[in-house]
Amino acid sequence: MRILGLIGGISWVSTIDYYKAINEGVNEKLGGLNFSTCIIYSFNYAEIKKNNDNNDWDSTFKMIAEASENLKRSGAQAIVLCANTMHLIADRVEEKVGLPLIHIATATAAEIKKQNLKKVALLGTKFTMELDFFTSKLKAQNIEAIIPDEADREFIHYTIFEELGRGLIIEESKQRYISIINKLKDQGAEGVILGCTEIPLLIKKNDVTIPIFDTALIHSKAAVEFSLA
Numbered sequence: 001m002r003i004l005g006l007i008g009g010i011s012w013v014s015t016i017d018y019y020k021a022i023n024e025g026v027n028e029k030l031g032g033l034n035f036s037t038c039i040i041y042s043f044n045y046a047e048i049k050k051n052n053d054n055n056d057w058d059s060t061f062k063m064i065a066e067a068s069e070n071l072k073r074s075g076a077q078a079i080v081l082c083a084n085t086m087h088l089i090a091d092r093v094e095e096k097v098g099l100p101l102i103h104i105a106t107a108t109a110a111e112i113k114k115q116n117l118k119k120v121a122l123l124g125t126k127f128t129m130e131l132d133f134f135t136s137k138l139k140a141q142n143i144e145a146i147i148p149d150e151a152d153r154e155f156i157h158y159t160i161f162e163e164l165g166r167g168l169i170i171e172e173s174k175q176r177y178i179s180i181i182n183k184l185k186d187q188g189a190e191g192v193i194l195g196c197t198e199i200p201l202l203i204k205k206n207d208v209t210i211p212i213f214d215t216a217l218i219h220s221k222a223a224v225e226f227s228l229a
Contacts, residue, residue, distance in 0.1 A: 001026070001037050002227045005076025005099070007067050009042035010083040011165040014197035017216050018082045018223075025224035036227065039074050041067040049161060052085070052127070061089045068097040078102055080223045084195050084215055085125045088133045100226070105137035107222035108193060108215050112143055115211060117191050119144045121184035123177070124195030126157045134195060146189055152180045156196075164198035174202050181208050 004022065008015030023035045043063070051060040064086060068079050078100045081087055087104055094101035112120060122145040128134050129147040138145050147153065159173050181192050190210060194200050197216040205212050
């Protein structure tokens with residue numbers, strides 16, 4: 001079994017889901033008392049958020065790269081960034097550290113392709129929705145991504161940091177998320193990517209009428225497959 005290096009705390013709430021899903025995935029494959037061999041480096045989310053607010057991705061890169069180097073020295077054989085937004089610097093981290101980095105968008109694109117979908121909605125932080133580090137991986141598989149309008153993007157971004165990242169589940173917010181997804185469905189979305197690892201805390205597959213792609217679960221599955229390959 002290859003040792004996974006998980007970088008979490010961004011947020012700790014979804015890091016718990018990663019740890020659970022990866023361990024359950026290994027056990028499903030191997031049975032018995034077999035579980036994941038992994039190491040977790042968990043950040044203080046406030047430090048990451050401060051960099052985000054200042055658009056200071058160089059500082060975040062240095063933090064993530066240093067954490068990855070620590071994991072590598074501890075025996076990790078691959079890096080798993082337990083957050084969508086952090087993949088903005090994923091390619092730089094992989095090149096710097098010299099370990100495979102299991103990319104969340106690549107894994108998600110592969111799952112969408114399996115369902116033969118060509119157009120999907122993408123929800124996440126403003127960075128994930130507006131920049132191309134995620135959508136470029138979709139485009140490489142001939143998948144078109146559509147995003148909410150500006151007001152809805154602001155709302156989603158706010159709730160990720162101020163509600164979901166704190167473990168707060170608010171029914172009013174859930175209903176607006178469902179409304180946003182339905183609007184994107186009316187624009188032709190055949191599925192919806194929950195492109196922030198906290199959104200699945202709020203939105204479940206029975207809440208909407210199109211397929212959802214839970215990036216945290218998809219990413220965890222890809223990590224399990226790598227670990228056991």
